[in-house]
Amino acid sequence: MGLAMRIGARFIAVGVVLAVMAAEAFAASDVRSVRLWRAPDNTRLVFDLSGPVKHSVFTLTAPNRIVIDINGAKLATNFKSLALKGTPITSVRSAQRSADDLRVVIDLSTVVTPKSFTLAPNQQYGDRLVVDLFDQGADTPSALPSTQVASTPTVPVTPTQAPPKIVPAPSGKRDIVIAIDAGHGGEDPGALSPVKGKVEKQVTLMIAKELQRQINAEKGFRGELVRTGDYFIPLRRRTEIARKKGADLFVSIHADAAPRRSAFGASVYALSDRGATSETARWLADAENQSDLIGGAGNVSLDDKDRMLAGVLLDLSMTASLSSSLNVGQKVLSNIGQITPLHKRRVEQAGFMVLKSPDIPSILVETGFISNPNEANKLFSSKHQQSLARSITSGVKQFFQQNPPPGSYIAWQRDNGKIAPSAREHRVSSGESLAMIAERYQISLAALKSANSLSSNVIKVGQTLHIPATSLASQP
Known part of the structure; x- marks a missing residue:
């Protein structure tokens, strides 16, 4: 075989290998689960995938809807468990356009602005496709988030106390x-x-x-x-x-x-x-x-x-x-x-x-x-x-x-002198002891240790100590 033929054969072989690798990289992935979170100004959908995919997102009107085409994917879950109440989403449906191409349609009650990006696997989770739907008037980020975040099922969180009540400041004096x-x-x-x-x-x-x-x-x-x-x-x-x-x-x-x-x-x-x-x-x-x-x-x-x-x-x-x-x-x-x-x-x-x-x-x-x-x-x-x-x-x-x-x-x-004298601070200098500092500020050694969470009398040069306002005269 001539040199030109051998070089040509090698290029063909390399091309075949690269083609196979590309095909494997984007072989059909499963959409394993879908989760939804509602924020004050946007709704986030996260699609958990078994592998990487390519995707595109576009909007349609009359009626309003978002279309997500996921190339190289098959649906291996359903959307029945998604809690749509309180979101602009009225329903989510899908169709397999071909064996490896999935279309997801999000029906909307109002106009939203979509942003989408993919996340590569990390130590705990696999590939993900994230679609954010921003409400009208919301600030939409111009750049996609660079931080990769993990996925976990949402768990309701309830406050430990009743809703907070604000104690108002007097008129003209801000909080x-x-x-x-x-x-x-x-x-x-x-x-x-x-x-x-x-x-x-x-x-x-x-x-x-x-x-x-x-x-x-x-x-x-x-x-x-x-x-x-x-x-x-x-x-x-x-x-x-x-x-x-x-x-x-x-x-x-x-x-x-x-x-x-x-x-x-x-x-x-x-x-x-x-x-x-x-x-x-x-x-x-x-x-x-x-x-x-x-x-x-x-x-x-x-x-x-x-x-x-x-x-x-x-x-x-x-x-x-x-x-x-x-x-x-x-x-x-x-x-x-x-x-x-x-x-x-x-x-x-x-x-x-x-x-x-x-x-x-x-x-x-x-x-x-x-x-x-x-x-x-x-x-x-x-x-x-x-x-x-x-x-x-x-x-x-x-x-x-x-x-x-x-x-x-x-x-x-x-x-107007309505705040009691506040605590002071002292920076430890060479040769100073905790007892000396307590005596200087006319406070007890115990009070000084307590204010600084000290379990012993050992202090270091350069250390900052908080001096409580309580004086020896006011202590029992």
Whole structure:
């Protein structure tokens, strides 16, 4: 055989192999199950697949409907169990256009805007096709979510208490707004518990609702839930919701997990310095984000500034936000340490996406290890949820009594001497002992240890101690 013929034969062989591989990659996949979640402004459908597929989505009118063509798929389930009440969907039907081509038709009661994307398999779940149906007037994301989320059956979550009632502030004096973000949700269950049927997204919403109830019971404060039910919200969208609600603080509730079931304790996180730097650069590079931060509810105005000045102002805002985050985080951590063991005794810093708001102080509270059977049982206890919420509320109140936003009822109280002297902070210097610090501030050693959740008299240089307002003279 000549050289040209041998080369040609090899190209043909390679082509055949590639064709076979492509055919195998998109061999007929089964649609194994379909789940539905309703959010305040959209409805999400998740199709669980046995393998990858190609798909297309288009809309039809008169009557309104969405058509989803899934190439390389067969239906191995039905749509009878879908809870359509409260959604714009009136029915879901399907037809097998060919042996490997499935058409799904969603009949609608109103016009919606569809967005769709596929998710590759992860450690726990297989391929998925996600179709979001956004209500009229809802903000539809311009980019598809990049975070791959897991799928799990939805489980109803009920609040531990009655609906929250807000104690109104006096006329002309605004409330301090706390945005409360229940981590995960919908097809993203979060960490799994060894307790059967218990997952992170459930307990975070329970604690968030209890925290909202307790914050609303405090005059001059208002709690706003970022996620009110069992549905998924992209991470950046969570901070956008908080900003639109006029939040003075963003608190994200989570439950930790670790390979070792023995891991235990609560933690509080603020944004890392590296995360703050990268986020500042991202905001400056994105003109749309600048406009949103500025022209909307943001506290920083950059739209009329040149790039250098805008960078300085945004950096200052991020620095102030991070400083406040660390401050409120330490107060929350100290209060949590009085009702449950701590995993870390100081505020940790990491680049979590939900902490990256340059204009809203933000903390993430890991309420405990849901992977630990004992802590999982505690986390799902309404009594422990109430205690956790109470400790977070106390820390938040302490911070804002020291740093009330202008025009707020709490600022008015402080300016008129209606707030008792607040706790102070002391940074440990070389040569200082706990007893010396207690004597300096005229408080008992026991009170100082209790305020800082210390089990011994050992302290470290650079450690920040919280000094309670109670003096020796007022103690029995």
